[in-house]
Amino acid sequence: MSTLNTPVVEPVETLISTGSINEALPTTLFRFATAGSVDDGKSTLVGRLLHDSKAILADTLDAVARTSADRGFGGAAGGIDLALLTDGLRAEREQGITIDVAYRYFATDRRSFILADCPGHVQYTKNTVTGASTADAVVVLIDARKGVLEQTRRHLSVLQLLRVAHVIVAVNKIDLVDFSESVFREIQADVQQVARELGIGSAELGSADHIDDLLVIPVSALDGDNVVDRSERTPWYDGPALLEVLETLPAADEIDTQLESFRFPVQLVIRPQGALAPDAVAGGLDVEAYRDYRAYAGQITEGSVKVGDSVSVLTPGQAPRTTTVIGIDFAGDSLEEAFAPQSVAIRLADEFDVARGDTIAASGTVRESTADLYAALCWLSPKPLREGAKVLVKHGTRTVQALVRSVSGKLDLATFKLEGASSLELNDIGHAQLRLAAPLPLENYLHHRRTGAFLVIDPLDGNTLAAGLVKDHPGDHEDERYSI
């Protein structure tokens, strides 16, 4: 009978006093990714974060402890091989590889974390691009015994290209170099040198067009030094532990809420006519007042909007139409203001035709739509890109046909220089020019991480071929840091 799984419940008072449940201070959401090379201890680090933040429950821990014992693991944390906490699918174990990004969850009193765990050895570009596309921060691992490798440079190049706001370099296995300050300082200097070459952290803090900051932290994932708590074994390091950094860095949507950048791709039109929700009607909704209800549903990708703001509706092939926001609705609540990344429904003063695929933006801030797309493409498919190929481009809520006019070069990730190429293979990053079947309100990815991003899709089988980043129109002022 003792084997019955009865949840262990602590008295409420204990929870409240330790702050585990605190209604007054709701937690915020922070998304980050991890990237590393083979055997640099990334699985152990992720396992350590999950274990020390108590995200691993007893039955999972028991299973891992049994497997650790079976395999003769004798390390710290009570003989548990923390790397097993992130052990993957049987399909992966059979092949001895990690297939792709796995998502993991843990929380502290201040934040809920979504961790995109990106495997390093197979298709690292594909995995890093995927994980970094939604990340507020990325943790790059370095083995203290090996220092900065070519793989490290490649990871940092991809993160700079994707303009991840915060990069944290964890110098792992610091225990295996006897907690040596000089080893750490040397690696730190090398990382900073690479960062300077890539232009990381060189612009003003808080602007959206570059990696804001780059932190280097000495850690031992195996023993837990500087992961959750600051370590006494690195007295020469006076910076924060990794989790402290993750708890306090501003998330992407904490930085950018000015009206000037308001962007809202319309997902669909809410126009119930007669078909009002029965539960809303039963709850006292005024049926007459909602007979002609018409609102545009979507998620604000950037900036904020208030009732009374002047906005432009961008429809491909038409001049921008200016109107006023007369209502912001969300499930029965009328909001005065909404901001990214809220999902809302917006009502406009003028009753002109607005449909899925249109974008509502702060008026006068978006330039004319264009059918000429200049982009950096991260090629994610085993099927190579050739000039003349016909593809689909998905941008915001609109998908259009496109012709690949030319491939103008491929990025050498180790040197961050562009070299000649006329095709792109899996994991290549290159420049291409596409001609779109209909013009789109394209924006430079440097300044608009959402409306500057797009997917390239194979029209034959529907697979995603590439992650696209919009570059400036030719002839416009080219940002030097973006002229990869």
Added chain:
Amino acid sequence: MSTFLTEETTQVTEAAVSTRLSSLDALESEAIHIIREVVAEFEKPALLFSGGKDSVVMLHLATKAFWPGKVPFPVLHVDTGHNFPEVIDFRDRTVERLGLKLVVGSVQEFIDRGELAERADGTRNPLQTVPLLDAIQQNKFDAVFGGGRRDEDKARAKERILSLRDEFGQWDPRNQRPELWNLYNGRHTVGQHVRAFPISNWTELDIWRYIERENIELPGLYYAHDREVFARDGMWRAVGEVSQPLPHEQVIVKTVRYRTVGDMSCTGAVESDAATVSDVVIEVAASTITERGATRADDRISEAAMEDRKKDGYF
């Protein structure tokens, strides 16, 4: 209390609130965006609805996504025939309240026709796959919303938010489309369909906090109640029509609740005094055992039980 706040403190608080959503608000916003994308891009979506807490939260999110309009798709229930009666009652009341169409795929009918065989252990959860795929084909659903969460299982941890399934409903973990930014690629060919998981990024605790915040009604068995139970496989099983104790299994009355609601023959209860949603939030926050580990016999069969079922078309 407020008299002690300086003007400066108040301003700081307001600024923080106006530029930052709580984690629940951010998760809700993400889920609603996904639900709207699927409705906009697919011909005929449906929502898997079992009356379980995750599917109830999914339906609540759908009502918010299309307010003041009706939820624009039917709900689909794969009925094992081994249900808790109060859950079926809850399902029917919910469908009625929201004016939805209910499609039922019945495991019993497949067994009666000889197209499915009862398992030796009596568990019917794994038998749901065939009626599910049949209902999808019969009704020509091209997208099916599910309440799957990535924190439930390591196979789910690697599943996409929009997950493409072939003609046989199979999931191929080695051949998934990369999911970038908030741009979801739902393209599929004839015969294929997509499973959509808008609450992928929620944890069990997020679900309960949201149920508490939004005052969402759930079937009563999620809260502590007295029930006749017997011990089997390290779990408390309810006594019911399809769940009878063996001669050596002693029936006792315990105060229990359910953390998951599934097939009565393989879902176990946990001892608990959590009678209200706030009690449950506290219990889940302090719990040391995963919900599937605690209450699902079918996930204990092997380490890769979920992975195997998913490859065969399970949700």
